[in-house]
Amino acid sequence: MLKTRIIPCLDVIKNKVVKGVNFKNIKVMGNAVEMARYYSLSGADELCMLDINASYQNRKTFIKTVEAIAKVINIPLTVGGGVSVLSDITDLLNAGADKVSINSAAVKNPKLIRQASLKHGSQCIVVAIDGKRHENKMKVVVKGGREMTKKELIVWAKQVQSLGAGEILMTSMDTDGVQNGFDSSMLKKVTSNVSIPVIASGGVGNLEHFYLGHLTKSTGLLAASVFHSGKYKIQSVKKYLKKKGVPVRL
């Protein structure tokens, strides 16, 4: 039976995992390579790392960090942040990423999804979508939620699937960072409209939230703070889910 994936997410600047709201009050949580190694050993099913400050200067160090992480883990690695052209995807895959996630660039230029999936295969192209409610509609937002687009969330989700995305990383900007749980209604809406895997992101604060995330039919559950702060170990989340009847890899 296919297991629900528990995916720690590392927000990275250069080689440090950070936590910060809108680039303010950025707090260093630890060394990215060390944290990646730890999560791989302690039962993470996959790792996600995002370059949250993909400036030209920082990028080189970030790519080196991807290379270093790929060397110390033996679980799949998804890398995103700052991906704007096809060569960015190639660079990250060559650095050792198994999948690359595209966000704003895909919204700006949807053809990039098709080009990327034709070149590298759908299995390694993840489209990250940030959703937010606006006037009773679910819309796509970009630039970390600061910029509203005209795209309707569900229309976009279906479109990225038909363009060849292998997976959707779905973050609700209405719940992200608040730790009150995933955005169940948004996630259900997305999973019931696409047939590719969906990773739920944004809002985990306690164990029950993981279970509620699973109920949205998302096959991957992504979390950052609850793991980085040490509030939960990966294995304790999995043991809890197993008790609730959710298939997990222990």
Place this chain on the structure above:
Amino acid sequence: MKQKVIGLIDGQSGNIGSINKAIKEIIKGRPYQLKIIRGEFDYSLFNKIILPGQGAYTTLISNLKKLKIYKPLKTYLENNCSYLGICVGMQILSDHGYEEKTTRGLGIIAGEIKKFKSKKLIIPHMGWNSIRLNKEDPIITNNFDNKDFYFVHSYIFQNIKKSNVLANTHYGKKFPSIVKKGNIYGVQFHPEKSHKYGLNLIKNYILKS
């Protein structure tokens, strides 16, 4: 003592970094050497060949032909020499692949590669799933039964002889996750991404098979 030579084929179908790293760790301090195959090669120089692959069947076959790897690989396999194909590297052992178009495979293990059919299934089959052993084999000792491995694929081996199936996995229906004929192995999952059991499988293939 003469060193055994392991060939790792770079068919430009996904990254060979992880598998390269895994093999190096396994053979460290042992009488083996690793050579990356990127073009025409003399198959008689290799004791084992590993071919990892991602993406499309058609692409891998045409890459191998372009790189002039196809012919010596086919001869190598027709001589029943030791091989481990990963994901698409397994799939191309079949007679045909039906992806965007029908492509002729290496024709080593009878059967064909077709898409998962059910409309209810989330495709690709992506994530950790368990394998059930059909029989014992040096590369999968008993304790591999029911263990999870990392899969990512939309196509499966069909119309394969049961005697060529070492392990099955269930996703919507049962499909072959490890195949074998003579000295030739194929795994649908990615052992190089499958943590300790995945690494053990590669280790068993190299040291015990």
